[in-house]
Amino acid sequence: MHRQGESASITGVKVSAYCIPTDQPEADGTLEWDHTILVLAEVAAGGKTGIGFTYADKATAVFIEQLLAKKIANHDAFDIRGCWLAMVRAIRNLGRPGVSSMAISAVDIALWDLKAKLLGLPLVKLIGEVRESAPIYGSGGFTSYSIAKLSEQLGGWVAEGIPRVKMKIGSHPTQDPERVKAARGAIGAAELFVDANGAYDRKHALILSEIYAAQGVRWFEEPVSSDDLEGLRVMRDRAPAAIEIAAGEYGYDLWYFRRMLDAGAVDVLQADATRCGGISGFLGVGELCAARSMPLSGHCAPSVHAHPCCALAPLRHLEYFHDHARIEHMLFDGALNPSGGALTPDRSRPGLGLEFKRQDAARYAI
Numbered sequence: 291m292h293r294q295g296e297s298a299s300i301t302g303v304k305v306s307a308y309c310i311p312t313d314q315p316e317a318d319g320t321l322e323w324d325h326t327i328l329v330l331a332e333v334a335a336g337g338k339t340g341i342g343f344t345y346a347d348k349a350t351a352v353f354i355e356q357l358l359a360k361k362i363a364n365h366d367a368f369d370i371r372g373c374w375l376a377m378v379r380a381i382r383n384l385g386r387p388g389v390s391s392m393a394i395s396a397v398d399i400a401l402w403d404l405k406a407k408l409l410g411l412p413l414v415k416l417i418g419e420v421r422e423s424a425p426i427y428g429s430g431g432f433t434s435y436s437i438a439k440l441s442e443q444l445g446g447w448v449a450e451g452i453p454r455v456k457m458k459i460g461s462h463p464t465q466d467p468e469r470v471k472a473a474r475g476a477i478g479a480a481e482l483f484v485d486a487n488g489a490y491d492r493k494h495a496l497i498l499s500e501i502y503a504a505q506g507v508r509w510f511e512e513p514v515s516s517d518d519l520e521g522l523r524v525m526r527d528r529a530p531a532a533i534e535i536a537a538g539e540y541g542y543d544l545w546y547f548r549r550m551l552d553a554g555a556v557d558v559l560q561a562d563a564t565r566c567g568g569i570s571g572f573l574g575v576g577e578l579c580a581a582r583s584m585p586l587s588g589h590c591a592p593s594v595h596a597h598p599c600c601a602l603a604p605l606r607h608l609e610y611f612h613d614h615a616r617i618e619h620m621l622f623d624g625a626l627n628p629s630g631g632a633l634t635p636d637r638s639r640p641g642l643g644l645e646f647k648r649q650d651a652a653r654y655a656i
C-alpha cells in the first residue's frame with residue numbers, strides 16, 4: 291500500500307484493443323453490428339497498474355498511445371483532476387465529442403482504478419459510497435432477434451431476479467407492438483423499457499407511446515434523435531404520464547448534459563462513463579443531476595459503472611447490457627454477477643476489482 295506523503299509518478303501508459311464478435315447478429319433501430327471493440331488503457335505508478343476501458347474504435351487506442359500517454363507521463367497519479375485537465379487541453383483542436391472523449395474516459399477510469407489500488411481501497415470507498423448496490427436492468431432484446439429469442443432473453447433476466455428489462459425497437463416499426471406484446475408476455479409484471487435509438491419522428495413516436503403505455507411500458511428511450519432536444523421535450527410533455535423519456539448516452543461533456551437538462555428534454559438522464567470523460571466526468575453528471583432533482587441512469591459497461599453508481603445519490607439504475615456483460619465476463623476476472631436485481635461491488639478487492647485476462651483476450655487483439 292502507498293505510504294502517506296509519497297507521490298507516485300506515472301511511469302507508463304499502455305493501450306491495447308480487442309475485437310469480440312457478438313454471439314449472434316445484433317441490431318437496434320438505427321444500427322446493425324456483429325462485433326464490439328474494447329479499448330483497454332493501463333496506467334502504472336508506484337508499483338501498481340490501473341486499468342480502464344471504453345467500447346469504441348481502434349482509433350481510440352491510437353489516440354491514447356500517440357497523444358494522451360505523453361500528456362500524463364510523470365504526473366502524480368494521485369492528481370487525477372490535473373491529469374484529466376491535461377488531457378482535455380491536449381485535444382482542444384481535435385474536438386471534444388467522440389474519439390477524444392472516449393480516449394480520455396479510458397485513461398481516466400484507469401487513473402481512478404490506479405489511485406484506489408495505491409491506497410488499497412475499493413473504488414467505491416475512494417469516491418465515497420451512498421448505497422450498498424446499484425440496481426440494474428437487463429438490456430438487449432435486439433431488433434435482429436426472433437420473437438422466441440427476445441422472449442427467452444428478457445424472461446431469463448426476470449427469472450434471475452432482475453425486475454426491469456429493456457428491448458430495442460425501431461427497425462421494423464409495424465412489428466414493434468407485436469414484439470412488445472410478446473416481451474410483456476414473457477416477463478409478467480416486471481418493468482418493461484423500450485429504446486428506439488432515435489429511429490422515429492415526433493408524430494410517429496407519440497402515436498407509439500400511446501400503444502406502448504397501454505402495454506405497460508414504463509420507459510421510452512430516444513424515441514426521437516437525442517440531438518432533437520425540442521422533440522424530446524414534446525415527447526416528455528405529450529406522451530402518457532406513465533412513460534418516462536430518457537436520453538444522454540451520447541453525452542461527451544458536461545455542457546451537453548446541461549443543454550439536455552436546460553431543454554427539459556428528459557425524465558431520466560443517462561450517462562456513460564466510458565464516453566463522458568471517465569469516472570471524473572460521470573461524477574460531474576451526477577452533480578448536475580443532483581442540482582436538478584433529476585434521476586440518473588448509468589449506460590452500459592456495468593463493470594466500470596458499478597462502483598461510481600454506488601457513490602451517486604441521484605442514481606436510478608444501471609444498464610446491464612448483454613454485449614458488455616458478456617465481454618466483461620470473458621475478459622476480466624472479477625466482473626460482477628447480478629444478485630437480487632443489482633450489482634454489488636466486491637469491497638474485498640482494490641480499485642474496480644478487475645483483473646484483465648490477458649491470455650484469454652490475446653486471440654481478440656487487433
Ligand SMILES: [Mg+2]
Pocket residue numbers: 485487511512539
Ligand atoms: Mg440506448
